[in-house]
């Protein structure tokens with residue numbers, strides 16, 4: 001196999017047209033309608049729906065405004081970009097280290113394009129070669145933090161990067177200055193964070209806060225002459241907001257609740273609303289329910305992009321592979337027990353019950369669709385349990401499910417280097433048992449940082465892609481649906497279009513993304529059929 005490093009690709013096909021401004025492609029979306037007959041038999045009707053995609057080829061000058069800029073992820077991301085941008089190398093005990101973007105799907109992974117007809121070998125290209133994408137080195141960096149520590153000191157506080165790198169990148173970090181003041185409603189994050197909160201927008205009027213954040217976004221955009229600003233929540237995990245009819249259930253109610261400074265409107269929701277009103281895509285890297293129904297309603301109304309929730313960096317990423325592997329292999333996980341301990345400020349914040357709860361929810365949902373997909377292994381919910389609804393017996397209404405627990409403990413001594421321990425206990429043939437134990441040790445922020453970059457780069461790209469169904473009156477191209485579920489690969493609890501299924505499987509998520517990118521240049525999705533290798 002070969003990997004081409006830099007050259008972009010050109011597709012020669014009647015399905016693909018290149019103009020100076022756009023790549024226009026034709027794509028047939030193939031599926032199947034499955035209709036249950038009167039006796040329970042399934043009738044399958046293959047479907048083909050033709051679409052056109054139009055991608056603007058000019059990459060936008062993009063700013064990334066992070067909420068939580070001075071935290072471990074925020075400061076590590078800034079230092080990583082600056083080190084890459086300036087080619088800073090540093091000494092470690094193992095030798096000279098060069099900067100890179102390892103761990104980024106978009107900067108460090110490849111896709112199979114096809115086969116070289118002369119050698120009959122596969123040809124792979126960097127995924128970033130399929131369509132024009134922002135290079136992380138070109139992102140303009142900024143954002144907010146309730147802690148006013150300047151960015152060079154924030155990097156030191158994080159204790160993530162090697163000292164020789166910190167030392168060299170320090171002046172560049174200093175130039176970033178200190179984060180913009182932010183909004184702090186103490187009830188939403190752990191009480192132990194109060195000592196950090198010294199950089200606050202004054203007052204308690206939530207509408208004034210909303211307007212302040214909107215003005216910050218506009219100012220940042222104008223000052224740096226940006227085409228696009230992506231706003232990213234990498235601040236502390238908040239507690240869940242209660243969903244209250246008349247408060248946050250519709251766009252109008254939410255806007256009114258902000259006007260009334262209602263206590264159940266969280267800082268992250270204020271940021272999301274501000275971003276939507278500024279037409280700046282907003283991505284939530286933490287687990288709380290920032291996207292209350294009113295936010296989704298508002299995003300639909302303004303056609304403004306949102307994505308979330310919670311970066312899928314380590315333990316959960318592995319789970320979204322392993323649980324699928326087991327279930328698809330016909331093996332039945334009976335229990336999954338996941339423990340982790342860490343000693344960074346994220347761990348400190350999560351040591352309070354309400355914030356842990358948000359994380360527990362996003363870490364727990366990840367096997368649901370695998371279980372749901374295999375009712376040979378797991379008994380479906382009984383008709384009576386479904387009729388009774390979750391009020392009577394939540395477990396029965398869900399159907400059979402493996403026991404699944406998530407434990408997080410704060411252990412300051414290990415700092416950012418998280419320890420994750422997982423036990424997968426499964427039933428195998430004839431009542432046998434198989435237990436897989438995993439112990440993973442890793443700097444949390446070094447896993448999270450490339451995911452933030454992927455989310456931002458992909459989001460910027462998705463703002464440049466439009467589609468239209470091919471019909472007799474095809475009409476104009478229009479933007480994608482505002483909830484960007486194509487971001488799912490990097491997220492623990494993917495937000496999807498209401499009423500549609502969540503896909504947690506990492507492989508399916510990657511496949512969806514790869515197929516989509518290829519569709520935008522008129523290529524078929526990845527087929528591992530390789531028919532030519534199986535026939536005479």
Ligand code: NAI
Nearest residue numbers: 068070071072073145146182235236237286311345346448
């Ligand atoms: P951190 O605690 O080091 O950084 C969070 C920053 O947010 C702090 O500097 C804090 O002062 C700031 N902050 C809190 N409330 C704020 C507000 N209302 N406005 C502006 N700034 C505010 O945490 P870290 O490790 O950087 O993680 C950030 C978030 O990402 C957490 O919610 C964490 O759960 C989530 N996450 C982290 C992953 C990782 O591997 N590091 C993976 C998945 C999610």
Ligand code: DG6
Nearest residue numbers: 312313314315316317346408444
């Ligand atoms: C402890 O669980 C801290 C969390 O912020 C996680 O590090 C983070 O959510 C990553 O989770 P996971 O399950 O993808 O490793």
